[in-house]
Amino acid sequence: MIWVIARREVGAMFLAPMAWIILAVMQTILGYMFLANLDNFFLLQPQLMQLANTPGVTDIVITPLMQVAAIILLMVMPLMTMRSLAEEKRNRTLSLLISAPIGMSEIVLGKFLGLVLFIVILVSMLMLMPLSLYLGTSPDGGKLLSIYLGMLLLLSSFAAIGLYLSSLTENQTIAAISTFGVLLMLWIIDWLGSSVGNGQSVLAYLSILKHHQAMLEGVFKSSDIAYYLLLITGFLVLTIRQLDRERLL
């Protein structure tokens, strides 16, 4: 049942121009940056040759590229998640799902899985650029895998947050803007850390950026994975509870 809903979600995304345009814009902008980073690497290469223990092509070209990609996607993902539940509520189509013999959790998981499938398509297309480096050099495969998984987890947690905020309103614009606000807040939450003393470690742990940065550098820690999984589970549970609660109002 989850799969039936997820499949319709992906189908609906690609029926509308939005998904195609997001993929095209991301690919063009990041392709250009990839080229610029690569150009930069060629300029630096003679100096790097003279040093010992230098950063490789992955560190100089790919890690900064994916940092930028993550920030752009922080603005783009709310546009993908805003419609998932808000649109169904506005068009009163949610009662089709509720009247069918399906649990609320299956509805929410189906919606989430649909978004994850889109994320896999998006990130896989972006990863084609680093993979193209294999034509001329040998990038660090383990690091690329860590970057790929890091991007998937990061965007999936964006999707879970977006899904929850989309369940709170009928208005897609409100869903998108509030999602963007929450994501940006989670991104910058550790900026305050240095002046609050003890709070620093808590705020740093809450920050999405910190966990993502480690994975981009190839550090694959179970505490980072746990952070993302907790975030995703938490917001999915909140979404299910929200939909259940609306039946009581």
Added chain:
Amino acid sequence: MTEALVQVENLSRYYQQNRAISHFSLKAGEVLGFLGPNGGGKSTTTPVISGNLAPSEGEVSIAGHDIIEAPRAAKAQLGYLPEHPPVYREASVDEYLKYCARLHRIAAGRRESALERVKQQCGLTSVGERLIGNLSKGYQQRVGIAQAIIHDPPVVILDEPTVGLDPIQIREIRELIRSLGSERSVILSTHILSEVQTTCDRVLIVRAGELIYNASIESLNQGHEHSYTVGL
């Protein structure tokens, strides 16, 4: 069949400052008209019976399954057309109905035949390829009814199925409802008395949330001859 297909016991639900109360049961092959003025609690009661809203008090059971305790078993026996047909405007009629068939767990082998059957019943054979958003209101309403009966449920709930239709469409939809009622239990919510008189076996009248009349359609018609007035 002696056992009631739909059993609604002391159901009540608060909406704004009002309370909608219902208490009735429905046997197989019966068409029940749920009649009342706008704002009288009709559009609160049908979502509660179909499990879209939770009741404040009381119980609803569909074919012996409680809608709160065993929602999946109960909903499997139920087809529901809400006040606004829950159709995806960007999907074609065929795509939409296939999706509904999947949601209702119709086995892959029987989906095509179920699709053909409801399209035949609801007069949708000629518009299968068209996008729902481009169809007229009447056709969208038919797609909504098709969605409610695609899994061949023993209980069908239709909330104001003839609103916004032209007289010819209204007649067709009423005939469809009558034909549904021959093998199923149908609950028809409406504010049009003549609709109840032409299609229903039994009528419930609600006003300001209270159930004020519950009798067979014959006695309603006889009541009229004796100038029994029901304030609507």
